[in-house]
Amino acid sequence: MNGFFNNCLLAPADLIAVVKKRLSLNTHALFLFVLLIGASPPCYSQSVKLDVLEPIENGKVVFQSIAPSRIGDPKQGRISMLLRITNNTSAPITISRIEIMGRKVSAFASPVQVQVNGYYDFQNCNCDGSDGTDASVPLVIDAPFPQTVKVAVFLRNRNPLVEKTVAIVPHTNDGGRLSFPGKADDLRQNETWGTSSNHGSDHQVFALDMGVLGWNQDHWSEQFLGTTAIGSYLDGDGAPRDIHRRESYRIYGMPVYAMTDGTVCWALNDHEERPTTEPSETISPSLGVFNAGGNQLFVKRGTEVSLYAHLQTGSIPQELLQPGATVKRGQYLGKIGLSGASDHPHTHIHVKKEPASGAPNVGSFMNDCDDGRFRPMTFKNLQSLTKDEANVLANDSMLDASDWTALTNHSAPHAYGLLYPSTAAYDFRKDYAESKQYIGVWRSGNEIELRVKVTGWANFTKKWEELSNDNFRLVEVNSFVENIGQVFVGVFKRGGGNHALWNADSWDSFTTKWDELSQNGLRLIDMDTYTEGDTRHFVGVFRQGTDGHALWSVTGWENFTQKWDEYGRNNLRLVDIETFQVGANQRQYIGVFREGNDGHTLWSVTGWNNFTAKWDEFGKNGLRLVDIETFAVGNERQFIGVFRQGTDGYALESVTGYQNFTQACEKYNGAGLRLADVHVEQ
Incomplete structure (x- = not known):
């Protein structure tokens, strides 16, 4: 998908000669005119090209269907596009902002300059610039969804450089709706799964970082009631961070299940875990190095490859360590741990589409399983409720099954939400207390x-x-x-x-x-x-x-x-x-x-x-x-x-x-x- 913009003005010296000849301006007036035109853009003898690179299926941009932001509100869609703006003109261009559907999705600290014959890749995502990407935001829209959206790229002090209409469609994963990777009957009383669809960074734009939350008397928490820090450390910004034992997190040790049928692409099962949330050097003995995903499993289905990361050491079954091993939807894959680039126990899941040659994110030592571009994930038989609403309702003793939104082909809400992977009513008991020894x-x-x-x-x-x-x-x-x-x-x-x-x-x-x-x-x-x-x-x-x-x-x-x-x-x-x-x-x-x-x-x-x-x-x-x-x-x-x-x-x-x-x-x-x-x- 591409668009073009072509605009050429006379050079200032030529324009002055024409004006002087035709208007016989005096020197003072001519000087003012030169000042006015001095800021005019240079001549664009060629074109500026706009391409939508990803995520595209069958000629249309696919977006992620997500849960509503509030009880009773419409379900939503999350649009994140990878754009390429190529400068084929004879002078540098400066991009001031980018819009989709008339809404600003760029958040540049300063305008972006693109040199002659250069290009600029931009993805609207949950990006703050800290990872080397330019700051931007995803676009969240309400259902019913339009069939097309307009993309506009603005030059400094100019009208839109490119204004392009693209077709969009909700994404469904290869093989149909995914099964949620956690099960309701593995949760303890007053617990739910939790995450946000608004994952940070452009290279993990549709990923989910999954946690488990439980009711701790007055709020929902990823940690067990009564958990206390065992120390502290300074993070990379010099800010103090509490240290907690890994087993103080509700999700630690929870089983993870296959979201779809497929075959094993690659697995790692011997990466060392950290006993606490304090950063420390760990490696995989079989690799001899640290791996960001820690203990992990890649499963291929059709043209898509799913990843389950940060698992416990030794928790992946032996038969699933062999590439090509058969995986069935709902099959046990491993237990959630604290391995790899993880500051607290959780599991990272994502889906990528198999790439054409020369795709980014090539990792040959992982059997090329993590190549390709990210795709949205949507799940069947899921219920959602935002965490903020759940806090208010539970404290007021008003949380009941009717507050949850049933989802049939959706992901988590944009705001952090509670997720219950079942069609059965969620049984919340505010006064539930355990007394058994x-x-x-x-x-x-x-x-x-x-x-x-x-x-x-x-x-x-x-x-x-x-x-x-x-x-x-x-x-x-x-x-x-x-x-x-x-x-x-x-x-x-x-x-x-x-x-x-x-x-x-x-x-x-x-x-x-x-x-x-x-x-x-x-x-x-x-x-x-x-x-x-x-x-x-x-x-x-x-x-x-x-x-x-x-x-x-x-x-x-x-x-x-x-x-x-x-x-x-x-x-x-x-x-x-x-x-x-x-x-x-x-x-x-x-x-x-x-x-x-x-x-x-x-x-x-x-x-x-x-x-x-x-x-x-x-x-x-x-x-x-x-x-x-x-x-x-x-x-x-x-x-x-x-x-x-x-x-x-x-x-x-x-x-x-x-x-x-x-x-x-x-x-x-x-x-x-x-x-x-x-x-x-x-």
Whole structure:
């Protein structure tokens, strides 16, 4: 797309001669006339050319459809064009401003001069000049959208140099609307995803920097409630900046999912992370250098390549590190971390169109995956609400599902907005408070680990099936009643093999299923029990295995320990224990046993301090906690620990609330520890 402007005046000396001859001006009048024409522009013997370089599809400029700026307002469009103004005249030209649809989109500190036979590239974007680009702004328009817009480039003290009309159309990504890279059921209560479509810089004009926000009593924040700085540093401008631990951010450790089908173009999985937001030197050992994207994955679909950046070290599945590997829409890709050029945990996503030869941003060491020009991203099944409006509504206890705008093929609003990737109503509970005590048991490991907390058995099994199809296996389940209903917490780890999950409404039906699955090469590895109404449920987690095993239920602690001792002498080791009250003063105990001949012990004591003292003693003597159970006895609490022989790293911590628990999990994950057991106090 191009336009031309051609304007030629006589040179001043020639013009003076003509005027003097025809008007017989006196010397004084002629001097004034010369002063007046002295500022006239030079002769343009050729033309000035205006080209619209990007983003163009099928001869039209594509723009980004975005969410509205306020509740009830129309949806909007975000227009950002890359223009090239070429000076084919015989003298320099000076550009004073640029307009689109009669609205100024340039913000030059001083006019821009273009030399003879030179050109000037300009993109209207969220640019302040600090990155070497001239300052400018994107154009945001309301729906319904026009089919054409007018672009005008102004010379200093002149009429428009070029005034050009271009066709525009909303962009839809190759393969159709994208799926949002985060899922609603991974969010904790009163959390949303958040970002703005107004990404800074011209070379990342349509990118999104994604965060997770939660309600912190009086405002929405990317950090957990109660987060405090652990220090400070001076940034490049000499301004003080707080230092925070990476796990204090809600998004840290959140899974990222594929926005579309495709194939892997390039991946990096070993870039070092920073433990805090304080800047420090990190590298990728495989590259030997720092990489701005950190741990990242490029996925190609048709003519577009999408990037997911700043992920956790080692969180990308091994099979996705090979270029050409198949990726399915909604597939797990990695966990959000603090790697590369990232001042706080977030993930950067963008889409580029594959370039013609000689395109900018060539990165050959990345398999040329980051070449090309940026394209808008639009998503299906998304809801939005600006952060400022959400703050006001939540503080006034007026935030409800009707405040959210349903989006079908749009991106985030221009202003920072909350995003909920679901068509279901957003369930905001202003007075929600967590009071449950979570106990975590950790041991050395390097598996990719995900944790799930959902309400209702149907929702839990849906998540179990989804993650199972994505090569995750459930290893731990715990259930309890919270003010929002029957809640299930699951721990999933990357893995394969046959597996099963079963929920029975009686002990007899559970043991019948246990026997059936055992005969088919599955072994019970964890179980839980809970009541719903008058019915007691028994939940079992099964994994592939051929070793010896046993399941035992008995009333009374003394009877249980006798059986534990008997099984121990027969090379069976307790791996999981459950207990519940029967009658006024009796408790039922259930034990899950697997084959083994290592050292082991079983310990029960009153009081958390007494238990942790014994845990520490056993740890120093080569025993590792593998399972914990606790229950109230009057005003005190009893703790039961199952210990097995081991020399690996280990940890034990009790925290209030699931949000604090997930922080603890990510803290220990960074230290090379993985969950072995989780128990929520009833």
